[in-house]
Amino acid sequence: MTQAWGARLLDDGRTRFALWAPDRDAVLLEIDGAAPQPMTAADEGWFVLATDAPAGTRYRFRIGDLAVPDPASRAQSGGVHGWSLVIDPAYPWTTDDWRGRPWEETVLVELHAGLCGGFRGVIDQLASLAALGVTAIELMPVNAFGGTRNWGYDGVLPYAPAEAYGSPADLKALVDAAHGFGVSVFLDVVYNHFGPDGNYLGAYAAGFFDAEVHTPWGGAVAVERPAVQRFFVDNALMWLDEYRIDGLRFDAVHAIANPDFLDTMAAEIRERLPDRHVHLVLENEENDAERLRADRDEGGYDAQWNDDFHNVLHVLLTGETSAYYGDFAERPAERLARCLAEGFIYQGEGSPNHDGKPRGKPSGHLPPTRFVSFLQNHDQIGNRALGERLTQLTDRESLRAATALLLLCPQIPLLFMGDVDGSETPFLFFTDFHDALADAVREGRRKEFAKFDAFADPAARERIPDPNALATFEASRPQPGPDAAAWRALYRDLIALRQTAIVPHLAGATALGAEATGDAAVTARWRLGDGSVLTIAIDLGAEPAALPTFDGEVLHTEGERFRAWLGR
Numbered sequence: 001m002t003q004a005w006g007a008r009l010l011d012d013g014r015t016r017f018a019l020w021a022p023d024r025d026a027v028l029l030e031i032d033g034a035a036p037q038p039m040t041a042a043d044e045g046w047f048v049l050a051t052d053a054p055a056g057t058r059y060r061f062r063i064g065d066l067a068v069p070d071p072a073s074r075a076q077s078g079g080v081h082g083w084s085l086v087i088d089p090a091y092p093w094t095t096d097d098w099r100g101r102p103w104e105e106t107v108l109v110e111l112h113a114g115l116c117g118g119f120r121g122v123i124d125q126l127a128s129l130a131a132l133g134v135t136a137i138e139l140m141p142v143n144a145f146g147g148t149r150n151w152g153y154d155g156v157l158p159y160a161p162a163e164a165y166g167s168p169a170d171l172k173a174l175v176d177a178a179h180g181f182g183v184s185v186f187l188d189v190v191y192n193h194f195g196p197d198g199n200y201l202g203a204y205a206a207g208f209f210d211a212e213v214h215t216p217w218g219g220a221v222a223v224e225r226p227a228v229q230r231f232f233v234d235n236a237l238m239w240l241d242e243y244r245i246d247g248l249r250f251d252a253v254h255a256i257a258n259p260d261f262l263d264t265m266a267a268e269i270r271e272r273l274p275d276r277h278v279h280l281v282l283e284n285e286e287n288d289a290e291r292l293r294a295d296r297d298e299g300g301y302d303a304q305w306n307d308d309f310h311n312v313l314h315v316l317l318t319g320e321t322s323a324y325y326g327d328f329a330e331r332p333a334e335r336l337a338r339c340l341a342e343g344f345i346y347q348g349e350g351s352p353n354h355d356g357k358p359r360g361k362p363s364g365h366l367p368p369t370r371f372v373s374f375l376q377n378h379d380q381i382g383n384r385a386l387g388e389r390l391t392q393l394t395d396r397e398s399l400r401a402a403t404a405l406l407l408l409c410p411q412i413p414l415l416f417m418g419d420v421d422g423s424e425t426p427f428l429f430f431t432d433f434h435d436a437l438a439d440a441v442r443e444g445r446r447k448e449f450a451k452f453d454a455f456a457d458p459a460a461r462e463r464i465p466d467p468n469a470l471a472t473f474e475a476s477r478p479q480p481g482p483d484a485a486a487w488r489a490l491y492r493d494l495i496a497l498r499q500t501a502i503v504p505h506l507a508g509a510t511a512l513g514a515e516a517t518g519d520a521a522v523t524a525r526w527r528l529g530d531g532s533v534l535t536i537a538i539d540l541g542a543e544p545a546a547l548p549t550f551d552g553e554v555l556h557t558e559g560e561r562f563r564a565w566l567g568r
Helices: 118-132 168-180 226-242 259-272 307-318 323-328 332-342 378-382 396-408 435-451 470-474 484-505
Strands: 006-009 015-020 028-031 046-051 058-063 066-068 083-085 108-111 136-139 143-145 155-161 184-189 209-215 218-221 247-250 279-282 303-305 371-374 412-416 510-518 521-527 533-539 553-558 562-567
Touching: 028 046, 108 118, 118 136, 118 168, 118 484, 136 247, 155 168, 155 226, 168 184, 184 226, 184 279, 226 247, 226 259, 259 279, 307 323, 307 332, 307 371, 307 396, 332 510, 332 521, 396 484, 396 533, 396 553, 396 562, 484 553, 510 533
Parallel strands: 108 136, 108 412, 136 184, 184 247, 247 279, 279 303, 303 371, 371 412
Antiparallel strands: 006 015, 015 046, 028 058, 058 066, 058 083, 143 155, 209 218, 510 521, 521 533, 533 562, 553 562
16 A cells, blocks of 8 residues: 655654655664664555654664665755654645636746745745736745755755755745735646755665666656655645645656656646646646646646747847757747747657657647746756856847747746846856766766857866856856846836736637748737737847738837737
8 A cells, every 4th residue: 555655743643654665674763862663564665653753853764774864854954864854734824815826827937046045035035026017936946955055956855845945934934925925836846857966765765766767867767656656746735735835847747758647646636726726837848738738627737838939039039059959940930930829849840959759749729828938947048058148148129029029928928037137147057066976067067068069179168167166056146137127127017018918818818820921020919818819020130120010009019129919
């Protein structure tokens, strides 16, 4: 029988501990300051024990000569190699009546909690973001990782908020405060792999991973096994129920390679939380439109991050065609038109960056709100060798036009921290590894960029910042750009226009088509739910031509580069 992982307080005052260790014959529970206690072997490789251990108790498991933290630890004391803590999930919420916001209202800003000063630092930014009209923040992964600074995708304890960011109560305080401002909270979760520092699962549960299915990070997680599936589904439910998170973004689900698991997880979440606006969003390089079916309330997903939107606009804005941008180098205006009309650009065609293999499935039948679009995010800035933002890579007029497209088209917009201030601060890849692992990460990072023209020379790769240096982390704290006030005004005005003229009619919106009207110009049209027609024209060419004209109310213009109308 599959157990619930981790330490759970019982009604009788004791705590029940459970660990799946199918490779071992015996497991001891160690409570700080007390003699180790043998756990009882149960079916299917589980070990359980109920004993006196109030909230705040430090504990770990001893397996032979190895002392390990609870893989389902709710909090740590002393890092990912230290003691786990028994946590009381109760919290004095002040926003008990909060049920979330409809998906169509979503305007996301992605944040890194560590760069904001931890969970308390994010709270300090809420008033400013709410004043701009932002309706949701999305936290990069907050689960415990090795060291004190990390993007979060190297996490090893998915249930425990990183100590460097704050306690579980601090994270709940952030969610409570955000709801007080009318702002939803999304969380990025990583169910496709574990980081390299502090992952002990292989020492006692090798079956947690599938050695036959490879990912860039090692063997895939074996989500087809009941204990492993329960580990991740319960984790998702913990964030949504106990922490009252409003939505989850599931990182790189193509590396999980198990659509059935994704469907099962979504269905259980929908069944368990039927009375709230809970939003489930995928990152899926395979552009799998089947996960975005219309019956999302019966088990589907709300949307997918649309890398195609970013990639084609990056080509149009910067002219860069190296590496994966090569997939979008030819006829970029036609590709952007398909993206605006149908969502995915690659819907089964061969992709040069994927060795010519087909990528994607037809998506033109899906509502535009099934796609989360962005000009920048942590990947698309931080995966650059020097972490440059678009404010440094393109001209101001073109970027303003692309920003207007992002915020006024019917797809769901996502911004990245610093965007609203026109920040020119880089966002770099940073970690806090040591010794041989630090060397491997540093050299691996430099080797990764050898395929880019600018870093083909080994001497050029020496300029790539060391991910493990504290200075790399500090250099990534976003600072307002020189024209921050103008950028904030643009974002405030566009978000307000979106919320008043477009959002009330997004339910039932359908694309009417889009076409390239020049080498870097596109016109797209959508019929909104009230029957009105939204038309957008954008021209990102070096010498923009005159934009077309249409009947209706002009919603917004950016010189000769962008115009939006609303008509009948």
